[in-house]
Amino acid sequence: MPSFDSARDRFRLGPAHLGVLGCLHEGRPVTADLINARDELQAVGLINGDDAVIPELADLTGTLAEPVVLVHIEITGGQGITNHGAVIGNDACYVYEGWPGELESEYVRTDLSTLVWSLSRAVGLRDRDAKPPAAPIITTTIGVMDAGFVALAEADTDDVEEAAERLRAVLAAKGGLADHELTVFTHLLLQLNGNWRMTAAWNNREGKGTDIRGITVLDCGPLGYWLRERPAEPILPGTMTPDSELRLVFTEVPRVWELITELLPKAEELPASMER
Structure with a gap:
């Protein structure tokens, strides 16, 4: 399930949840394969009944939709492959980290001045x-x-x-x-x-x-x-x-x-x- 930590401005989202946010950002209907993910976002209050994204999630949605720089990290270890990285937009920067065996990643807003530190931590x-x-x-x-x-x-x-x-x-x-x-x-x-x-x-x-x-x-x-x-x-x-x-x-x-x-x-x- 997706989740939101308001105290630290961080989100746990999976690929299907990102697909839903992409549809909403572009003003397109949510496709049939993403209905369950949309329902999960609604259940935790990240989007309302009218499929509007809550303000706290709007910056991340916009950054994902129109990135300026993408950083992708693929780590191969004893528990398989995990994916991490950063998404830099015009107005915000987020880093994300995965977890072995889980689809969802944690997205956390960060300042550009600390981005190298965040990427170093991720690896x-x-x-x-x-x-x-x-x-x-x-x-x-x-x-x-x-x-x-x-x-x-x-x-x-x-x-x-x-x-x-x-x-x-x-x-x-x-x-x-x-x-x-x-x-x-x-x-x-x-x-x-x-x-x-x-x-x-x-x-x-x-x-x-x-x-x-x-x-x-x-x-x-x-x-x-x-x-x-x-x-x-x-x-x-x-x-x-x-x-x-x-x-x-x-x-x-x-x-x-x-x-x-x-x-x-x-x-x-x-x-x-x-x-x-």
């Missing part, structure tokens, strides 16, 4: 005091990493050392990794909490399309954060194969923060009509 960025390892750059292929993931999934043991030996053997059999790289890469996969892709998109200044910037980072727990330099984001569908180069670079937390900041467009990159 769980924090200083683990990790030091650069003997091999701070790993160069291999997507196929080798995938083989490592398969080996970990198939490992029928709770013995960490045994799992490490099996994983190292699989990675070594694929070839191409020096000893230091092989050791570090083995432990990176063993310690991997998850990886996240963050992408920012906006209409370009020339009005001829959409500009996109993105990064992918592996969160390897006590071994720190590793930026995936290759394949570089944004990745188009069908362009990444098992033979694609994989290049991971150890990246300290302050630099990850800078990379998130650099994803967001500057005023001069946006259409002139968006400048303040």
Whole structure:
């Protein structure tokens, strides 16, 4: 069910609820597949019996309908994929966070001055005091990493050392990794909490399309954060194969923060009509 926390100006909404809000914003009848979602919004008082959105929800509805910048975060972890991000409009900015296994996301209004902090929080960025390892750059292929993931999934043991030996053997059999790289890469996969892709998109200044910037980072727990330099984001569908180069670079937390900041467009990159 959708919900609203008036004290913090936050909402829990699912994709169907957003579909209802889109219909209402455009003045279209709510389609048959969204009737149940509309009824849920009415039941919690987010829209009234005449299908009018309450004032507290109007800013979010307008921002979702006419975004200036969209930020999407896809996090892959042990509980599957979750989606998070931000929606920036002319007059308001909202961040949203999902939850494993749930359709609804929480939308919270924020100031642009705190947006990078909010995005960093969404990906769980924090200083683990990790030091650069003997091999701070790993160069291999997507196929080798995938083989490592398969080996970990198939490992029928709770013995960490045994799992490490099996994983190292699989990675070594694929070839191409020096000893230091092989050791570090083995432990990176063993310690991997998850990886996240963050992408920012906006209409370009020339009005001829959409500009996109993105990064992918592996969160390897006590071994720190590793930026995936290759394949570089944004990745188009069908362009990444098992033979694609994989290049991971150890990246300290302050630099990850800078990379998130650099994803967001500057005023001069946006259409002139968006400048303040």
